[in-house]
Amino acid sequence: MDLLLILIPVIASGLFWTTGSRKKLHIINVAGSLALLLAAAAVTIRLQNAGVITYSILNGFFYIDALNALVLDITAVVSFLVSLYSVGYLNSEYPAAEDLKRIKLYYSLTSAFIFTMVLAATTQNLGLLWIAIEATTLASVFLVGFFNTKRSLEAAWKYIIICSVGIALAFLGIVFLYYSAHLIHNTESALNWSFLSAQAGSLDSGVLKLAFIFILVGFGTKAGLAPMHTWLPDAHSEAPSPVSALLSGVLLNNAMYGIVRFMSIVNKNLGDSTYTGRLMIAFGLLSVGASVLFILAQKDYKRTLAYSSIEHMGIISFALGLFTPASLLAAFFHMFNHSLTKSMLFLCAGNVLHKFKSKEIISISGLFKAMPLTGGAFFLGILAIAGLPPFSIFASELNIIIAAFTSGHIAVGSVFTFQIAAAFAAIAYALFRMFFGTPAENHNHEDNPAGNAVILALLAAILITGFYLPPFLQTLFASAARIVYGG
């Protein structure tokens, strides 16, 4: 029954090729992602009582606990909202009847992309996880290059080459892990996370340490940690805006999730988190620092948003590196917040790009007057992503800072606090000039009502979770943190 989760996107991906009507294509996509959302919700509700959902087929590859469920739910929510937005987006981007093929291709690639991400979030077999994350690159490379322009093809080429190599290095990490487990326990389940986590104490520490570096560099490439981030701004800025929302809101989490699973095994084996913590904190601080500098120099608003994703992945990595129950909880809360906020921002950016036909910050002015709704939401979203209260990112960043100082990391905590303050200033400086002044032309139409509703819903969500976290989310974050912490 739960296997439906994996099957829904696959079926949808195929169904698009059976119909020739634009309306049906939209219906299939929205219905498919709604079904995925419902299935994910059902699993999450059942998980409240069960703790772990797994089946014995194929060595128990299907496995859901609170940590998976968190990643899975973010995937389902964001892809549902993006599918609603895509209807209006595609209709205005590809209005002609002969563009139907492009729409089909777009939908079936996004469904395949979502399939790979759902697969990554529902398996405990680390080998399959690797395959799924590699497949996310393959499914999305033509989405990045969808417009077939010079810039987008270049972005797609960089994306596939850099990510494939990065992921290949992660494979080396998995080989080492498998090797160290295989020597002692000669079983087929030597790649299953639940098995490895239970047997963590008997694995060889030296080999595991080596494996963790490869995993961190490999999945870190995919998660956009500096200095392996170079594909990210290109891919996120050249992809169609709904795809950017998926890449930034969902894909980065999935890669980070791979690191988290691994980190928990290594920490359990070593008995403390100093080794992984130092690496994660270093990569985290480097990412935040690098993204601040690049944001200041940015001329393109989608690239600015992409660099801000690097910043937030850095923040998550930093929080994971602290490895206290409080910081882990804050890290997962931040992951959730970043996904919602950043996908909303990319959808707003899509509206702006559609109206102004330009990604340059300079050629856009007076957004408040030109597009009151999108402009207003975009402005509030930028405040939220920069970390201003009352939005949820402020809450999670504050929690991370508190966790850093209470766990005694005074020096790195101070550097971190200074860096996110600088990031705030950089984002405000780079993007605020788009909003004021008078627009060049002023015909005040904002089409895509469904898309606007999505943007407003996301805005409401990040506003509400800023000061009130519903109990079921609280338990989800807390039990995810407990799983990683291993208590």
Place this chain on the structure above:
Amino acid sequence: MESFLDLLSVSLLISAFGLTAAKRIRSYIKVFQLQSLLLVASTLTLGLRNFPNEGILGILFLAVVIFILKVLVIPRLLSNTYTKVEYTVEKDFFINIPSAIMICAALVILTYFTIHSLDGLLNARLKFYLVNALSVVLIGLFFMISRKKAIGQIVGFLVLENGLFATALFSANGMPIIVDLGILIDLLTAVMLMGMLVFKINETFDSINVDRLKNLRG
């Protein structure tokens, strides 16, 4: 059997050097083919060695799949792609070949010292295999950055992947079969997509030199 495996492991490394020394696109596709054949031989040997005591048919089956994909299908795909985008100008490298070989030798030495500084579960024979296989990975990586043509980067990636496969094979007798097959299918898809991209890049940029790709900076 053991000494035959040693021989194969070293030949894999030597074929990686052969790759660095190859000047033309066609010739390094050939070298890749040869290296994949060596990989098939290693898989078969390991399969035969483990056959009496473990009786796994999986690894033999795997050898057949690798042979079909890496020796037949992928090189063919690559040379088809190349035929479609062929140019007369052939100089393809940023770094001249003698110095590239010196760099690769340095990479092997680096790997040797890194692996030998590890202690723990690794015995001497395993260290030897790991040095060879990981050097192939690094040489593949180096090959990717030292060539101008997009196809060079694909071949570099494939060689890197061969190195990874060899690592898994020699250290842990390969991964579980489902993972191995998944990886091979991923790889085939990756190469097909890369080939299609090369084709599109050639159409749009009138060249497959990756140093033309510099619109996106900063």
